[in-house]
Amino acid sequence: MKDVWLILSLFIISGLVLLCGCTGTQESAPAISQQVAAIEKSVLNIGYQPSTHQMAFMTAYSMGMYNETLGPLGIKEVKAYSFPTGAPEMQAMLAGDLDFAYVGAAPFVTAVATGLDAKIIAAAQTQGSSVVLKTGLDYTGPQDLKGLSIATYPAGTIQDTILRTWLKEQGLDPDKDVKIIAMGPGDATTAIMAGKVDAVFLPGPSPTTIVEAGAGKVIIESGEMSPNHVCCVLVASGKMIRDHPDIVAGVLKIHEKATEYNKQNWEEAAMYMEQMTAMDASITLKSLNVWDGEWVSDPHIIFDSVASYAQDQAALGYISKSLSGADLTDTSFWDKLNS
DSSP states (O other): OHHHHHHHHHHHHHHHHHHHHHHHHHHHHHHHHHHHHHHTOOEEEEEEOSSGGGHHHHHHHHTTHHHHHHGGGTOOEEEEEEOSSHHHHHHHHHTTOOSEEEEEHHHHHHHHHTTOOEEEEEEOEEOOEEEEEETTOOOSSGGGGTTOEEEESOTTSHHHHHHHHHHHHTTOOTTTTSEEEEOOHHHHHHHHHTTSSSEEEEETTHHHHHHHTTSEEEEEEHHHHSTTOBOEEEEEEHHHHHHOHHHHHHHHHHHHHHHHHHHHOHHHHHHHHHHHHOOOHHHHHHHHHHOOOEEOOOGGGGHHHHHHHHHHHHHTTSOOSOOOHHHHBOOHHHHHHTO
16 A cells, blocks of 8 residues: 555655646747747848948948847848839838848838838938929929929928928929829939920939939938928837847947048048949039938937838828827937937
């Protein structure tokens, strides 16, 4: 009888040990998995566009700043993806294909309103776009644009939002009084040079390319249409912010360093842009001498401007969700870096 009780006791104890062991493993597995995922982040995907507005990325990428700063954090490769405008770039980020993006604030607002999990961590640049009218057409004021065709970036982008809002402020219906045609910078530049459109509204250096070719003249700068407006920003995905804050801080540090470098080294910056976009460095330099833009980094100075795009896009019927500056911008990384 004693032997039976001994065997039964051992059986019960063994079962409890096995049960406890299984429970412990199940509880710790997610934590271990998360730690491994964090350690294994070795490749960054960054989106950008070929304009003077985003030259900080091109300089940083060309000079190897990412390798220098992020290498110790485990990043072995940074992949650069070029997009013609912000709309397809934000679609890529919505799909989870980009960790960071240099993009216009307006298409970012649209993307957040449709579910994008990301935040602006830095400004990139303010103003810096121009309306160029085809050679041979006269311009004395906004009413002269009535009946004309204007090529600009697709719906929901910075240029589209500013142009449509400005036209409404001038008493023109952007859907009836003018014909706005969605195009990327390359196609729009070709179109006005070929006489297929009457005007374009594009970021630098495209306006300078058109003017230098004798195909048009600048009639108004974006800073006149929307004073001190933010244009491009640096965005980090929500996953990067939550799971890899050290890498986010590193990317922000690189952005600020490249921005300050560009301010003091226009020729070198233009050369790096030419290497990545094949855009003539001499045209880029001429563009920088005449644009009304400015390279910036501090997200605080664009906080209200970004929020205003949400209001503008709601008024245009592009979004239905109410978004505040806090919904769109995370200044904590900047504050910690510059404290």
